[in-house]
Amino acid sequence: xxxxxxxxxxxxxxxxxxxxxxxxxxxxxxxxxxxxxxxxxxxxxxxxxxxxxxxxxxxxxxxxxxxxxxxxxxxxxxxxxxxxxxxxxxxxxxxxxxxxxxxxxxxxxxxxxxxxxxxxxxxxxxxxxxxxxxxxxxxxxxxxxxxxxxxxxxxxxxxxx
Numbered sequence: 783x784x785x786x787x788x789x790x791x792x793x794x795x796x797x798x799x800x801x802x803x804x805x806x807x808x809x810x811x812x813x814x815x816x817x818x819x820x821x822x823x824x825x826x827x828x829x830x831x832x833x834x835x836x837x838x839x840x841x842x843x844x845x846x847x848x849x850x851x852x853x854x855x856x857x858x859x860x861x862x863x864x865x866x867x868x869x870x871x872x873x874x875x876x877x878x879x880x881x882x883x884x885x886x887x888x889x890x891x892x893x894x895x896x897x898x899x900x901x902x903x904x905x906x907x908x909x910x911x912x913x914x915x916x917x918x919x920x921x922x923x924x925x926x927x928x929x930x931x932x933x934x935x936x937x938x939x940x941x942x943x
Contacts, residue, residue, distance in 0.1 A: 783833055783834070783835045783840070783873065784835070785831055785833050785880050786832060787831055787832075788842060788844065792832050792839050793821070795838065796832065796839060796842045796863075797815045797821075799840075799842060799863050800815045800863055801815050802863075802865070802866055807925070807926070808901045809863065809901065809904075811923045825861075826846070826858060826888065828884065828887075829845035829881060829885055830842070831881060839865075840865045840868045840873060841865060841868065841874060843861060843863070843877035843878060843880070845860060845884075845890065846859045846861065847859075856889055857892040857893075858885065858892075858893055858894070859893075859896070860878070860893050860895045860908075862874050862881070862904065874903070874907045875907040878907055878908065878911045882911060882912070891939045892936060892937070893913070893937040895913060895935045895936075896922070896932040896933070896934055897932060897933050897935065898931070899932075908937075911937065912937050913935040913936060913937040914935065914936060915933055915934070916934045916935065916936050917933075917934055918931050919931060919932045919934055
C-alpha cells in the first residue's frame, strides 16, 4: 500500500468509496457525494491523500476548514474513508496519521472530528492517532427523519504554539 496525494483523476474512485460510506448510514449526515468541483473547492489542497494498492484507491482522507474566519485558519475537520472490503487492515489509521503530519506542515493547530457513536472503528482510529473526546453533541442533526448524536473529538498539535 502506498499513501500519496489525491489527484483529480482519483475522484471517481474516491467518490465511490465516499458513496459506500454514505450508504452505511454511520459515516456522515451527507445523503450524496458532491461534484468534483464542489468537493475540490471545500477541501484543503495540501491535505488530501489516498491509500492506493495495485493501482486502485482503497481509502482517502482530507481536511476541510471549519470556518472562513481568519481566527480559525488553523482549525480543520477530518474525513477518513476506507473501501468497506479493506476495513480492519490499518488503512484508516495510516491515512489519519499521515494527514496529521501534513496538517502540521500546513500550520493547522487543531483537528476535529464529529463521529457517530455507532462508528466504533472510526472512534478507535482517532483515539489511536491522538484525538481526545470532548463530548457528545446530542441530537445535532437529523438523518432519515431521526435525530442523531455525534462524538466530538479533537487533536491539538504539540508543535504549533
